[in-house]
Amino acid sequence: MHLYLGLSLGVLLAAVGITGGLLVFYLELDEILNPELVIVEPSAPRLPYQAIFNAVRQAEPTRPNGWRLEISQDPRRMVTARYYKPRETEHMGFAPLMLSIHPQTGEVLKQRFWGQFAMTWIYDLHYTLLLGAPGKIVMAIVGGLSLASLCSGLYLWWPSPGKWRSALSFKPKAGKERLTYDLHKVAGAYGFIAMLVLALTGVALEIPEYVNPLIGFFSPLQTPPRPQSLLPAAMRPVIALDKAVAIAQTQFPGAELRWIETPEDAAGSYRINLRQAGEPGRRFPKTNVWIDQYSGKVLRVNDPMVFSAGDTLIQWLHPLHSGEAFDMPGRLLVLATGLSCPLLFVTGVMRWRQKRGVYRRRAAGRPGNDSRA
Numbered sequence: 001m002h003l004y005l006g007l008s009l010g011v012l013l014a015a016v017g018i019t020g021g022l023l024v025f026y027l028e029l030d031e032i033l034n035p036e037l038v039i040v041e042p043s044a045p046r047l048p049y050q051a052i053f054n055a056v057r058q059a060e061p062t063r064p065n066g067w068r069l070e071i072s073q074d075p076r077r078m079v080t081a082r083y084y085k086p087r088e089t090e091h092m093g094f095a096p097l098m099l100s101i102h103p104q105t106g107e108v109l110k111q112r113f114w115g116q117f118a119m120t121w122i123y124d125l126h127y128t129l130l131l132g133a134p135g136k137i138v139m140a141i142v143g144g145l146s147l148a149s150l151c152s153g154l155y156l157w158w159p160s161p162g163k164w165r166s167a168l169s170f171k172p173k174a175g176k177e178r179l180t181y182d183l184h185k186v187a188g189a190y191g192f193i194a195m196l197v198l199a200l201t202g203v204a205l206e207i208p209e210y211v212n213p214l215i216g217f218f219s220p221l222q223t224p225p226r227p228q229s230l231l232p233a234a235m236r237p238v239i240a241l242d243k244a245v246a247i248a249q250t251q252f253p254g255a256e257l258r259w260i261e262t263p264e265d266a267a268g269s270y271r272i273n274l275r276q277a278g279e280p281g282r283r284f285p286k287t288n289v290w291i292d293q294y295s296g297k298v299l300r301v302n303d304p305m306v307f308s309a310g311d312t313l314i315q316w317l318h319p320l321h322s323g324e325a326f327d328m329p330g331r332l333l334v335l336a337t338g339l340s341c342p343l344l345f346v347t348g349v350m351r352w353r354q355k356r357g358v359y360r361r362r363a364a365g366r367p368g369n370d371s372r373a
Helices: 004-022 026-033 050-058 118-128 133-157 178-205 209-216 241-251 309-322 324-363
Strands: 065-071 079-083 097-101 108-113 254-261 271-274 287-292 298-302
Touching: 004 026, 004 324, 026 118, 026 178, 050 065, 050 079, 050 097, 050 108, 050 241, 079 178, 097 118, 108 287, 118 133, 133 178, 178 209, 178 309, 241 254, 241 271, 241 287, 241 298, 309 324
Parallel strands: none
Antiparallel strands: 065 079, 065 254, 079 097, 097 108, 254 271, 271 287, 287 298
């Protein structure tokens, strides 16, 4: 099982590992590839959120509603505005229009569609193999098979009593065959837990329509609809984004602003996404406040600190998969785990070829050296 899963899926798992490792630093790598999106001297104050949104609407006058603004806490970063259903990419499953806005000047510096620049292309390759919805099913199956490969590898590696030190280290002054074997076993042994977590969370994130109901069977999940604003009897102006943010932050004093979602239509509401201390998700936290766009009334509050066990488990899936649940150490661990996938594939193939050579020499009656300890 371990051999044939490795030979058949090894290249794919290596690619998934490399792309997943790169995506841990999605924003940083995108800024390296697009240095014009980095504010070199962030000394000027940030514009009001409403002024930034007005710049978005001025740049895209035919798309006035339904934007999501990502507000970074890093003063060097742009504000990113996403429009999720542009007509140009409506035939694709997920391909929002993304604008990069200078938070101090309101200038729109870049307009891009998801999937048409490097880091989002890598994301789609990692998430769906560039196959759209069918690719998610394929990746979920691959994730399940990778679990079988991990468990069979653990079984093959498991040391006898008294052999643990040897099983977790390199043999000194070993030949090429033994070094190849030790690289494979040590990378697999030390990375097993991280790989197991990444495979399980990856499957759950690929097919939530199947996994979430299973979780909900054991612990009820909240699934309330998005609240709607109450249409005024007479025409009334909508409240400014800054006021909506201020109202939301009175519900969670000290929470950091992450996203502002504007109403999609006249009956829509603001959704203000905040992060409380202790939330595992740093870029996509689960603290939300929905606000009537006319009156400023708080329509609903989503507080992850009082989630059920099932909702809490779902809340942890993405932060565990990206490593951000444990900040920079967690991200570096996911990066190292992803890069170990091609190492495991290459050393596994090398070890297989070495053993085949030994078997051939034995079959031909010539001496061979199988250096597996």
